[in-house]
Amino acid sequence: MELKYKKSAADGEEMFYGTHPSGLDIFIIPKKGYSKSYAIFGTHYGSVDSDFIVPGETEETRVPDGIAHYLEHKMFDQPDNSNVFDKFSRLGANANAFTSFNMTAYLFSATENVKESLAVLLDYVQSPYFTEETVEKERGIIGQEIRMYDDADSWKVFFNLLNCLYKNHPVKKEIAGTIESISHITPELLYRCYNTFYNLSNMAIVVAGDVEPGEILKVIEDGIKKNEPFKEEIKRIYPDEPNELASDYAEQKMSVAMPMFMVGFKDTDTECGGKALLKKSLETQILLKMLFGKSAPLYKQLYDDGLINASFSADHTMQPDYAFSSIEGQSKDPKRVYDMIIAEINRVRSEGLLEEDYVRIKKVLWGEHIRTLNDVENLAGDFLQMHFMGIDYFDYYDVYKSITFEDVQKRFENHFVPERSALSVVNPVE
Amino acid sequence: MENINLIYVPMDKIKTTTIGVYIHRQLNKNDVSKNAVLPYVLRRGCKLCPDAEAIAKYLENLYGAQLRAGVVNMGDDQIMRFEAQTIQDKYAAEGEPLTEDLLRLILSVMFEPVTEDGGFKSATVEIEKNNAKDRIASVMNDKRVYAMQRCIEEMCAGENYALPSRGTIEGVDAIDARNLYEYYKSAIASSVIDIYVCGSADETKLRALIDEKTAGMEFEPAKIPETEIHRKSGDVKNVTDRMEVTQGKLSIGFATDITPQSEDAFALTVMNSVFGAGAHSKLFNNVREKLSLAYYASSGAVKAKGMIIMNAGIEFENFQKAYDETLAQLESIQNGEISELEYKSAVSFLVNAYEAMKDSPEQMHQFLSDQRVTGTNYDIDYCKDKLAAVTIDDIVRVSKRVELDTVYFLTGEGE
Numbered sequence: 001m002e003l004k005y006k007k008s009a010a011d012g013e014e015m016f017y018g019t020h021p022s023g024l025d026i027f028i029i030p031k032k033g034y035s036k037s038y039a040i041f042g043t044h045y046g047s048v049d050s051d052f053i054v055p056g057e058t059e060e061t062r063v064p065d066g067i068a069h070y071l072e073h074k075m076f077d078q079p080d081n082s083n084v085f086d087k088f089s090r091l092g093a094n095a096n097a098f099t100s101f102n103m104t105a106y107l108f109s110a111t112e113n114v115k116e117s118l119a120v121l122l123d124y125v126q127s128p129y130f131t132e133e134t135v136e137k138e139r140g141i142i143g144q145e146i147r148m149y150d151d152a153d154s155w156k157v158f159f160n161l162l163n164c165l166y167k168n169h170p171v172k173k174e175i176a177g178t179i180e181s182i183s184h185i186t187p188e189l190l191y192r193c194y195n196t197f198y199n200l201s202n203m204a205i206v207v208a209g210d211v212e213p214g215e216i217l218k219v220i221e222d223g224i225k226k227n228e229p230f231k232e233e234i235k236r237i238y239p240d241e242p243n244e245l246a247s248d249y250a251e252q253k254m255s256v257a258m259p260m261f262m263v264g265f266k267d268t269d270t271e272c273g274g275k276a277l278l279k280k281s282l283e284t285q286i287l288l289k290m291l292f293g294k295s296a297p298l299y300k301q302l303y304d305d306g307l308i309n310a311s312f313s314a315d316h317t318m319q320p321d322y323a324f325s326s327i328e329g330q331s332k333d334p335k336r337v338y339d340m341i342i343a344e345i346n347r348v349r350s351e352g353l354l355e356e357d358y359v360r361i362k363k364v365l366w367g368e369h370i371r372t373l374n375d376v377e378n379l380a381g382d383f384l385q386m387h388f389m390g391i392d393y394f395d396y397y398d399v400y401k402s403i404t405f406e407d408v409q410k411r412f413e414n415h416f417v418p419e420r421s422a423l424s425v426v427n428p429v430e
Numbered sequence: 431m432e433n434i435n436l437i438y439v440p441m442d443k444i445k446t447t448t449i450g451v452y453i454h455r456q457l458n459k460n461d462v463s464k465n466a467v468l469p470y471v472l473r474r475g476c477k478l479c480p481d482a483e484a485i486a487k488y489l490e491n492l493y494g495a496q497l498r499a500g501v502v503n504m505g506d507d508q509i510m511r512f513e514a515q516t517i518q519d520k521y522a523a524e525g526e527p528l529t530e531d532l533l534r535l536i537l538s539v540m541f542e543p544v545t546e547d548g549g550f551k552s553a554t555v556e557i558e559k560n561n562a563k564d565r566i567a568s569v570m571n572d573k574r575v576y577a578m579q580r581c582i583e584e585m586c587a588g589e590n591y592a593l594p595s596r597g598t599i600e601g602v603d604a605i606d607a608r609n610l611y612e613y614y615k616s617a618i619a620s621s622v623i624d625i626y627v628c629g630s631a632d633e634t635k636l637r638a639l640i641d642e643k644t645a646g647m648e649f650e651p652a653k654i655p656e657t658e659i660h661r662k663s664g665d666v667k668n669v670t671d672r673m674e675v676t677q678g679k680l681s682i683g684f685a686t687d688i689t690p691q692s693e694d695a696f697a698l699t700v701m702n703s704v705f706g707a708g709a710h711s712k713l714f715n716n717v718r719e720k721l722s723l724a725y726y727a728s729s730g731a732v733k734a735k736g737m738i739i740m741n742a743g744i745e746f747e748n749f750q751k752a753y754d755e756t757l758a759q760l761e762s763i764q765n766g767e768i769s770e771l772e773y774k775s776a777v778s779f780l781v782n783a784y785e786a787m788k789d790s791p792e793q794m795h796q797f798l799s800d801q802r803v804t805g806t807n808y809d810i811d812y813c814k815d816k817l818a819a820v821t822i823d824d825i826v827r828v829s830k831r832v833e834l835d836t837v838y839f840l841t842g843e844g845e
Contacts, residue, residue, distance in 0.1 A: 011445070011521065033443035036786040086771060089710035092778030096709075111785035140722030147677040148725055148743050151573050255674045257567035294486035303482070304553075309561045310470075330564060360487065363523075364494030370517040374444045375790070429674045 003028070003217060010397035013373055016213040020221065023201025023229030027383065028216050029208040031376055037114045037209025038376040041125050042105035044204075044388040045197035047175040049102075053235040054196045060237060063193060064184040065170075066142075066177015069099040071190050073138050075106065079129040084120070093117040101171050102319055103388055104197075109377060114211060115219045122205075122223030128194045130187035139182060146176050153254050154328075157262045157426045160250040161326065164422035165266045167246040168239035171322050201229035206384050208376040238321060243268045243420065250424045260426040261334035263341055267323035269414055273390035278399045281318045282365060283411040284325060286403070288314040289361045290353060291344065291416070292327055298344040307331050307340070320389055325415065338423040345416050353412060358405050369396055433652045434623045436640060438633045439794055445521060447529045447629030448791035449514040449536060452799050454622045456655035457508040462593045463562070463601025464613045469499035469510045470558045471550055471610065477542035478535055488535060492528050493517050497535065503595040504803045505657030505734030510617075512536055513792070518630050529631045530639065537643040540618065549608035559605055565596045570673070573840060574726075577679035578741050581838035582732075584669045585683040586660055591735060620650040626798060628791035654802055659689050659736035660835075667836040672843050678746045682756055683836040684738040688828060690804035695733060696816040697824040701832070702731040702738055703776035704768055704825060705759065710775035712759040717742055723752050734804055738832060746845045753837065763829040766822070773822050780817045784810050 003016040003026070016028040050063050075097070076084045088095040093110035095117075106125050110117045149155045162172040176182070196202075207216050245266060269280060292299060292314040302308040312329035331337045372378050383393045455465050479485040489495045495516035502509050514536055516528040544551055570576050579594065586592040627636060662685035688694045706713035706729025717727035727742035744752045787793040787810055801807050808816075 031443070035788045085709040085714075086775070089708075089775030089779065090771060092782045094708070094779065094782060109782075109786065111782050137722055141718060141725055144677065144723075144743055144745070145725040147745075148574075150676045153571050255573075256571050257569075258564060260571075293490075295483055295490055299486075300483050304557065306557060306560055309564050330568065360490045364490050366521075366523075367493030367495065367517050370445050370493075370521045371515070374446055 001217070001221065003213060006394055008394050008397060011370060011373060013394070015394060016217075020200070020224060022224050022227040023199065024224060025204035025387065026217065026220055027204065027206040027387070028211065028213045029206065029379065029383070030211060030213060031209055034210045034376060035111050036109050036376055037111070037207065037211055038107065038109045038380050039118050039121055039205065039207045040105050040107040040380050040384050041121055041205045042103050042203060042384050042388070043197050044102065044202050045104050045193075046100050046102040047173065048170040048238070049197065049236055050170060051237040052196065053237070055230040055232045055234060061192065063189050064177065065173050065181040066175070067185055067189060067193055068104055069176045070138065070142060070182055070185050071193055072097050072099045072104050073142060074130055074135065074190060075125060075128065077129050077134045078124060078127055084124045087120045088117060091117050091120070095121075099175055101175065103385060105381070105384065114209065115215060118207065118216065118219045119223050122220065125198070126225045128191065128198070130190045132187060135185065135187050135190065142176060142182055143179055146174075146179055149174065149176065151254070153256045153260050153426045156252055156254060157260050157328070157424050158326075160252055161262045161264045161422060161424035164247045164250050164424060165245055165264050165324055166322070167242060167244070169241045169322050170238065196234060199230050200224065200227040202234060204384060204387055206380040208380040241322070245420060245422055248422045250422070252426050253429045254426050256426055256428050258330050258332060258428065259334050260328070260330050261337060262326050262328040262424045263338055264422050264424070265325045265416055266420045267318070267325065267415055268420065270321055270323060273320040275391070275395055275399055277318060277320060277389055278386070278391045278395065279403065279407070280411065281316060282400060282403060283408050284316040284415060285365060286358065286361050286408055287412055287416070288316060288325060289364060290357045291348065293361070295357075298340065302337060302340060307333060307337050318389070334423065334425045342418050342421065345418055348412070349416075353409055355405050358408055362403070365400065369400070433621065433649045434640060434644060435625065436633070436637055437624060437626045437798065438631065438636070439626065439628045440630065441628050441791060442630050444629060444789070444791065446515050446517050446791070447627065447631050448795070449529075449533060450626040450795040451512040451536060451540065452624040452626070452795075452802075453510040453617070454624070454654050454802070455508045455510065455617065457503055457506045457590045457593055459590070459593060461613070462508060462595075463597030464605060464610060465508050465510050466501050466595065466597030467555075467558055467562045467602060467605055468610060468614055468617070469501060469512065470561065471555055472539050472543055473497065473499040473512075474554045474558065475544040475551070476535075476538040477544075478538035480544060485535070492531055493522060495528065495532050497532075497539075501595050503591070503593075504799065506590050507655040507657060507803045508595060509799070512539065513795070515791075529629070530635060533636055533639055537639065541643055541647070543614065545611065549606070549611040550614075552607035555605065555607040555610060559602050562597060562602045563599055566594070566599055566602070569594070569596065573675055573677070573679050574741060574743065577681040577838060577840045578739055580669070580671060580840070581681035581683045581739060581836055584667055584838060585685070585737070585836040586735075589660065591660065619648060620652050622652045622654050624799065624802060626795045628794050654805065657734050657803060659687070659734075660685055661687065662833050662835045666834050669836065670839045670841060672841055672845065674843050675840065676842070677743045678749060678842070679840040680742050680744055680749060680752050681838045682740040682753070682834070683838070684740070684760075684832045685835040686736045686738070686828070686831045686833070688736045688831060690733045690736070691806060694824075694828050696813075697820045697828040699731055699733065699780060700776050700817060700820040701763065701825045701829050702729055703780055704763060704772050705729050705738070706740055708779050710772065710779055712762065712772070713740065713742070713756065716759055717752055717755050721751065721755060723748050723755070727752070733800075746841050749839055749841070757834065760829070760832060764826065766826045768822050768825060773825070777818055777820065781814050784814045784817070
């Protein structure tokens with residue numbers, strides 16, 4: 001196959017790309033002079049995809065929560081009993097995998113033997129092997145992973161917030177599932193999920209580093225096993241999610257030194273992908289910095305009153321079908337912080353945003369974009385995640401440039417609505 | 431002015447320039463808390479930008495350049511640190527001199543603090559004292575890190591290295607705007623200050639900016655603090671803490687008599703790689719994969735102190751099993767049970783990690799300051815060669831000098 005080429009004049013990045021007849025999307029990003037190369041092979045399949053219709057079938061398939069993550073762990077067992085980590089280790093490559101809400105990814109970084117390591121990556125992710133015995137063995141390990149999260153305050157404050165924001169959407173469920181839900185996972189169910197979501201037409205691979213694109217393409221083409229691409233989409237079934245929240249407050253007690261909080265704003269402008277989604281995300285990031293960043297009046301007030309410390313930060317999470325903004329930190333009085341955030345939102349709703357702040361903060365976003373291009377791991381990882389949302393990262397500059405102050409004002413009106421906000425708190429045990 | 435060193439590392443392939451300021455102080459009980467508060471007070475305002483809001487706006491105008499204050503212990507060297515980063519000038523809309531403007535701010539933060547009545551501003555100092563106390567208290571939030579810190583604290587009890595870089599509550603309480611300012615004046619004049627710049631910059635211009643700002647200042651002779659390695663004394667220490675947690679955290683400290691300057695330091699690094707550093711290691715493959723006791727089980731070498739610290743998250747009742755298996759794995763190395771694969775993987779894991787540092791300005795600062803603290807002055811390629819030259823016999827030989835020192839367990843309230 002032939003690869004296409006494009007270059008972004010604004011940030012100097014270039015890329016070779018194309019879709020293989022098997023359905024696999026391939027992206028190669030050359031980074032001249034880099035010591036490290038990185039490859040990430042992912043499927044558009046995460047913890048929210050427990051309810052779906054396999055292409056060609058009519059019946060709905062419902063699988064236990066946490067299965068995408070369990071499957072990720074079990075991909076490391078091979079039919080010939082070989083150990084995947086051994087193969088990478090022998091080559092000096094550093095391998096890993098992760099599962100998020102919407103994607104599962106297998107990856108490695110290496111400073112030598114990149115092509116050999118890439119062949120190993122392609123081979124093992126296309127070689128499922130699940131038996132009663134190997135599936136059973138993993139329950140103890142994943143059980144400890146779940147327990148580790150049970151003691152992680154930042155994890156709990158986050159999921160408790162999601163359970164306030166969402167009544168039905170599966171994003172509110174923990175990625176690894178529960179000790180109970182994973183007890184129902186069997187080899188048959190793993191194969192069913194694998195054969196659906198690991199069809200190459202639902203997958204993509206990104207390679208970034210000082211590589212020769214032609215050579216990398218050859219390794220990928222040679223490594224692709226027989227695959228019949230799906231002719232239709234996998235139908236993912238998500239329950240209807242109302243605009244209203246499930247609850248506006250959650251509290252949990254844990255062994256922490258001082259209260260932790262997370263304030264969320266549910267985004268109801270959903271059902272968009274591609275450039276529209278990227279634009280919405282950039283507008284929201286600008287707003288979060290204007291409202292809650294270190295130069296914002298609210299930040300100064302909270303900091304000088306001793307209500308927040310340097311851990312205070314704001315973020316926006318987006319997918320085509322759900323999105324939310326979150327503001328988190330530590331405080332001796334989270335409810336007071338929440339009240340002050342809402343008061344500030346109401347003040348800005350009546351007095352308006354300042355254009356000079358917008359102009360300054362928009363520059364900050366450009367700096368952040370340039371920074372993400374520095375590290376091959378961040379770059380390839382972000383690229384893949386955006387690809388699964390229908391976003392081409394090479395559109396960044398055009399979308400960024402198209403944003404106006406009016407867009408940001410409108411976005412503020414629509415998104416920062418006090419009725420769609422919630423507070424999650426983790427308090428210290430007495 | 432020979433206290434201040436500018437170390438420029440050209441890195442044209444990346445799109446940012448990173449500036450790291452490392453102020454080296456001897457770790458001791460008297461100053462530990464002052465060092466833990468001082469950089470955060472300085473970060474709140476200077477002659478160029480009188481308050482935090484002005485600094486924030488200045489940085490935002492540099493396309494969101496970052497400036498972080500911090501403090502870290504490397505061996506018995508407590509380092510007050512400023513890490514700053516900006517995109518390279520050529521990515522700015524009008525090619526503005528971002529790196530120079532960023533350095534201007536850093537120099538003003540370091541040398542031109544805001545003062546009142548012969549001290550720092552007391553409102554600022556009070557807020558930053560409270561924040562420092564929050565950081566001290568919050569160590570317990572991350573149970574994995576907490577268990578390892580408690581292990582080190584118990585292991586090095588009575589030594590300076592047991593002092594946490596974040597300081598102590600009593601130490602912070604004793605600080606006021608005036609005594610902190612007095613300390614600042616003496617510390618800034620009597621410390622080795624290394625300024626690393628990684629990326630793309632005009633070295634001559636940066637040097638001129640530094641010279642201009644420090645002209646007329648008086649400096650006293652300074653040197654990098656010396657670090658003693660930890661030596662085991664007496665019996666193995668066993669310590670258990672209880673907290674309301676669902677998972678137990680095991681951390682085991684091992685002592686060696688291997689100094690970072692000795693040739694055997696490379697063998698110790700490879701030995702630790704075989705033992706617990708990564709998915710190729712004995713701890714991962716046995717404690718996790720074979721026995722399914724843990725999701726993570728690993729070890730790290732604290733080279734400056736000649737120590738190895740192991741850690742794992744386990745069920746409370748599996749303490750003995752995990753402990754026995756950890757010791758059994760060390761023993762197997764001491765008995766020479768190292769396969770060709772384990773050996774090769776351990777070496778190439780490290781060689782790969784060292785080579786990858788060349789892409790990361792932050793890791794480069796870290797590597798270079800490591801060399802300063804231990805006085806070794808190696809470069810990355812030299813370390814790679816030395817690590818690759820370590821043999822299985824070397825690993826077995828140094829492993830016999832690894833001794834069990836402290837066993838720490840964080841368990842549940844009811845256990």
